[in-house]
Amino acid sequence: MTYDLIVIGGGPAGMMAASRAAERGARVLLLEKNKRLGIKLLTTGHGRCNLTNLIGFREMIKAFGDQGKFLFSAFSQFTPEDTITFFRNLGIETKIEENNRVFPVSDRAIDVLQALMKYLNSGKAEIIFEAEVSKIIIEKDKISNIEIADGRKFFAENYLISTGGKSYPTTGSTGDGYGWLKDVGHKIIKTHPALTPVVVDNDTARELEGISLKDVKFIFKKDDQIIDSRLGDAIFTANGLSGPAIFAASGAVARALPGIQLIIDFFPGKSFDEIDVWLRDSFLKAKNKQIKNVLIELLPERLISKILVNAKIKLETEVNQITKIDRQIICHALKEFELKISDVVGYHKAMVTTGGVDLSEIDPKTMRSKIIKNLLVAGEVLNLDGPTGGFNLQLCWSTGRLAGDNIIL
Numbered sequence: 001m002t003y004d005l006i007v008i009g010g011g012p013a014g015m016m017a018a019s020r021a022a023e024r025g026a027r028v029l030l031l032e033k034n035k036r037l038g039i040k041l042l043t044t045g046h047g048r049c050n051l052t053n054l055i056g057f058r059e060m061i062k063a064f065g066d067q068g069k070f071l072f073s074a075f076s077q078f079t080p081e082d083t084i085t086f087f088r089n090l091g092i093e094t095k096i097e098e099n100n101r102v103f104p105v106s107d108r109a110i111d112v113l114q115a116l117m118k119y120l121n122s123g124k125a126e127i128i129f130e131a132e133v134s135k136i137i138i139e140k141d142k143i144s145n146i147e148i149a150d151g152r153k154f155f156a157e158n159y160l161i162s163t164g165g166k167s168y169p170t171t172g173s174t175g176d177g178y179g180w181l182k183d184v185g186h187k188i189i190k191t192h193p194a195l196t197p198v199v200v201d202n203d204t205a206r207e208l209e210g211i212s213l214k215d216v217k218f219i220f221k222k223d224d225q226i227i228d229s230r231l232g233d234a235i236f237t238a239n240g241l242s243g244p245a246i247f248a249a250s251g252a253v254a255r256a257l258p259g260i261q262l263i264i265d266f267f268p269g270k271s272f273d274e275i276d277v278w279l280r281d282s283f284l285k286a287k288n289k290q291i292k293n294v295l296i297e298l299l300p301e302r303l304i305s306k307i308l309v310n311a312k313i314k315l316e317t318e319v320n321q322i323t324k325i326d327r328q329i330i331c332h333a334l335k336e337f338e339l340k341i342s343d344v345v346g347y348h349k350a351m352v353t354t355g356g357v358d359l360s361e362i363d364p365k366t367m368r369s370k371i372i373k374n375l376l377v378a379g380e381v382l383n384l385d386g387p388t389g390g391f392n393l394q395l396c397w398s399t400g401r402l403a404g405d406n407i408i409l
């Protein structure tokens with residue numbers, strides 16, 4: 001039998017595309033190498049599934065950086081509001097949390113997955129589990145058929161690759177799509193782990209492990225050029241830094257490695273001079289108090305100890321002994337605390353993959369390949385990645401929907 005559409009990969013993008021095409025009357029076959037659909041989807045939002053974000057259209061596009069403009073059409077045709085309506089029609093009520101993040105009221109990713117499966121079944125899409133696609137056969141600029149690991153071949157008029165990225169490979173996302181797409185002539189922008197912690201190249205992180213930073217500025221530099229800068233929260237881990245601000249910068253850091261320097265400004269709202277004045281006045285008031293007991297008002301004790309040790313100032317020094325130069329060294333450490341970043345944590349912990357199929361070779365209005373006539377691409381396999389907050393799933397819903405709408409019947 002020749003299907004109208006074969007979808008390779010049953011994650012959010014593939015399920016959306018397959019269901020939509022089936023709803024339009026297409027004969028659809030979805031091939032998934034796992035025993036179940038959407039295994040990664042179940043892990044999203046710590047099992048609660050942050051399914052979209054209501055930040056607003058322009059900001060949504062901006063969140064995807066330079067590549068965001070590619071999503072103009074996809075996000076216009078299937079908006080975050082459409083996502084909410086879509087799931088409501090499938091029985092999933094949603095709620096809005098901090099930073100416009102949208103979750104199911106039930107707080108259960110499994111409910112989102114079951115709703116998608118209901119949609120798939122209503123359109124009568126056929127699904128084959130444990131079907132690992134191993135080969136894509138091209139004849140005259142078109143895919144003629146595909147083969148799965150047990151040797152079975154399948155034929156269709158249209159093929160969609162929605163195999164995701166490489167992050168959390170145990171969920172099935174092992175980057176298979178990149179290889180096929182490269183083989184058929186697509187350019188693949190080098191991939192890296194993103195939305196992941198960073199690794200600090202000495203013992204500093206371990207010494208500070210567990211210390212949380214709030215509303216702090218992180219400036220990542222290479223050869224004195226800023227490669228990423230953002231305000232936000234983070235936490236020191238056993239070997240580096242984690243948390244929303246770090247995750248958001250990690251893709252840019254991964255792309256720029258090695259030789260990355262991180263400068264942390266613990267008081268971005270205060271100038272160097274304002275901090276110096278605060279220190280001077282506090283030291284005057286505190287007279288013969290030990291410096292560590294004065295600075296503890298500013299930052300956690302272990303961090304203060306680290307700053308003083310780095311500055312070669314004894315923790316027990318009485319503040320009336322602190323010189324103007326010492327004060328300036330302390331100000332510098334509070335505004336420009338330096339760390340060397342040796343790496344980002346790999347795909348096993350990264351929420352997404354940055355890099356992927358070059359967007360200039362995909363039609364943003366249809367998700368159709370400009371190189372292979374009957375090929376479409378959707379979801380994370382594209383050279384697109386957003387920050388945490390529901391952006392990456394919205395990318396899958398919108399591009400998957402567009403692909404399902406644009407198969408030629």
Ligand SMILES: Cc1cc2nc3c(=O)[nH]c(=O)nc-3n(C[C@H](O)[C@H](O)[C@H](O)COP(=O)(O)OP(=O)(O)OC[C@H]3O[C@@H](n4cnc5c(N)ncnc54)[C@H](O)[C@@H]3O)c2cc1C
Pocket residue numbers: 008009010011012013014031032033034037038039040041043044045046049050051052131132133134162163164165167168171172173174175176177350351352378379380381389390391392393394396
């Ligand atoms: C821990 C974690 C939490 C996250 N939380 C959120 C969140 O709350 N909100 C958000 O927006 N995003 C979140 N994300 C990101 C989001 O999960 C991904 O962006 C999204 O799952 C990508 O969907 P996809 O359909 O493109 O690919 P995937 O979800 O990766 O699905 C690809 C599918 O293709 C299958 N496949 C691969 N190769 C083959 C093959 N050769 N043959 C057949 N099938 C194959 C895989 O088994 C898999 O089922 C999170 C990610 C992680 C890891």
